[in-house]
């Protein structure tokens with residue numbers, strides 16, 4: 001009967017341990033799903049909208065352009081942000097004026113145009129950046145402003161609206177994570193309390209039995225048994241197992257470390273100014289090439305000079321200690337000392353325009369979700385294997401490019417697979433090594 005009590009007791013313990021494992025598994029799965037849901041957010045999706053005729057399409061193309069390029073400084077209503085609210089501007093100015101202003105406001109001001117000079121002076125001679133848009137693209141922006149769609153949700157229009165939507169998703173995901181955390185903590189506390197109670201009951205029972213009952217030999221042994229740990233760790237099987245695990249872990253670490261020499265994946269140095277891509281590229285949806293101006297045209301992506309920051313920060317958050325650092329750098333005429341993150345060895349040649357402009361590869365494919373990073377980290381390993389794997393898998397965009405016609409024909413007659421970057425010689429040593 002006594003051993004029966006002890007058995008039920010261990011059964012209860014066992015059941016709770018099982019429950020713990022199961023709930024832990026569920027927790028891990030849920031947080032994984034949360035992560036996937038978060039990664040699903042893709043603010044880059046609206047980039048590069050095509051302008052076609054037909055009003056709603058034009059307006060929505062204009063909306064995307066406006067939100068990506070103008071909304072940090074302008075509302076589509078009447079509020080002043082950095083520049084004036086643009087509601088009704090098409091009544092005030094001619095279409096050709098608006099087009100030349102948007103393309104290059106400084107040129108218009110210098111030509112002596114009275115309206116341009118007046119608005120420039122009214123806004124304390126702040127230079128509005130120039131935009132290399134086509135006439136149709138600019139027309140679509142003002143078609144959007146005219147439609148009044150942006151004016152309704154006015155105060156600090158565009159980006160804030162978009163941000164609100166995005167945050168709801170993230171918050172909900174965060175809430176699920178937080179809720180699971182609480183459940184887990186409560187479960188663990190309950191388990192600890194249970195174990196302690198059970199132990200107390202056991203010792204009470206044991207005392208009671210030893211004192212008040214005449215036990216036979218067998219029962220006495222069961223009641224007073226002690227678990228002998230020394231027997232376990234002295235056993236050969238256990239010792240071999242421990243040594244084996246130790247060796248495997250050591251081997252794994254060594255291999256990982258040697259393979260990782262020179263690889264800086266995950267590198268996220270502290271920067272001299274707490275500049276956040278999440279805030280600028282994510283929430284305020286500033287285009288990457290607004291700051292990394294050469295990324296579509298040349299080998300290097302370029303890091304923005306302090307002057308680019310000043311386009312906005314001559315007005316935005318001027319009191320912030322972090323922004324004051326920009327002013328100090330300009331006063332002293334020194335560049336901001338950003339710490340370089342991505343850095344290939346000199347023996348390798350990499351060209352941004354070839355990938356972003358010609359190949360049409362998204363920044364995020366190589367740099368990860370930059371628009372969600374407060375501090376930029378190196379997302380990809382940047383190893384030779386990484387470059388070549390992608391070249392082997394990625395079909396070359398040959399559509400409408402006569403240069404490739406003969407090559408594709410030749411490729412299709414000789415082999416079956418797609419015409420990849422590698423088929424075009426993208427795995428030849430000399431393409432990447434000088």
Ligand code: HEC
Pocket residue numbers: 065066069070071072073074082083084086089093098101102105119120121123124125126127128129131141311312
């Ligand atoms: C960095 C801030 C900034 C950005 C981005 C910006 N602007 Fe401006 N904009 C200004 C400022 C400041 C003025 C006021 C004139 C001046 O100081 O140059 C202005 C003036 C204007 C005016 C003249 C308004 C009037 O009443 O005459 C138009 C039109 C205009 N911007 C359109 C645009 C469009 C379209 C975009 C996006 C493609 C854009 N702006 C992006 C800052 C900006």
Ligand code: HEC
Pocket residue numbers: 271275277280281286287288289290291292303304338339340341342343363364367370371375376
């Ligand atoms: C408002 C200006 C601005 C915008 C917009 C911006 N960046 Fe940056 N970016 C910077 C500055 C400043 C740095 C250097 C400081 C740092 O690393 O955070 C930087 C650094 C980086 C780096 C790391 C460079 C290195 O040292 O290796 C990458 C990669 C990058 N940006 C990609 C992007 C991408 C992709 C986008 C668009 C989604 C983007 N940036 C939008 C200003 C900007």
Ligand code: HEC
Pocket residue numbers: 072273274275276279280284286291304305306308309310311312313316317320321322323326
């Ligand atoms: C096109 C406009 C624009 C440009 C260009 C820009 N920023 Fe910003 N920046 C903003 C806006 C908008 C905010 C958010 C202000 C707020 O939260 O009210 C901000 C916030 C910041 C903050 C946070 C300030 C604080 O104390 O909360 C820092 C730091 C910053 N920017 C640094 C930079 C640097 C460095 C550059 C140049 C590489 C730069 N910004 C370029 C628009 C811009």
Ligand code: HEC
Pocket residue numbers: 288289292295296299300301302303342343344345350352355356361362363364365366367382
């Ligand atoms: C095919 C992969 C790939 C794509 C796509 C890509 N980058 Fe890079 N990026 C790199 C590599 C590799 C480096 C390191 C280059 C070096 O050290 O010479 C780098 C470096 C950078 C740097 C640091 C400055 C420099 O030029 O070395 C910035 C900033 C940057 N990238 C921004 C961007 C932006 C913005 C985009 C999208 C418009 C983009 N990158 C698209 C692979 C990529």
Ligand code: HEC
Pocket residue numbers: 344348349350351354355358359361365366382383386387388390391394395396397421424425426431432
């Ligand atoms: C995400 C995929 C991807 C990654 C990663 C990538 N590339 Fe590329 N690369 C491409 C594509 C796509 C093209 C073809 C562009 C075109 O249409 O010409 C290309 C073309 C090239 C070319 C020109 C090849 C030729 O035939 O002229 C060179 C050189 C190159 N890449 C170097 C690199 C290096 C160096 C790295 C690693 C640091 C790298 N690439 C990483 C996708 C990638």
Ligand code: HEC
Pocket residue numbers: 262263344345348382383384387388391426427428429430431432433
């Ligand atoms: C698509 C671009 C690309 C091609 C093609 C390529 N490499 Fe590389 N290679 C790289 C990059 C990037 C690195 C630097 C990797 C690093 O720093 O880990 C590199 C590094 C190296 C190194 C230095 C050793 C090391 O790991 O740092 C050697 C040697 C080398 N490559 C030889 C070759 C030979 C031989 C070929 C032709 C069979 C070749 N590579 C083709 C991109 C390429």
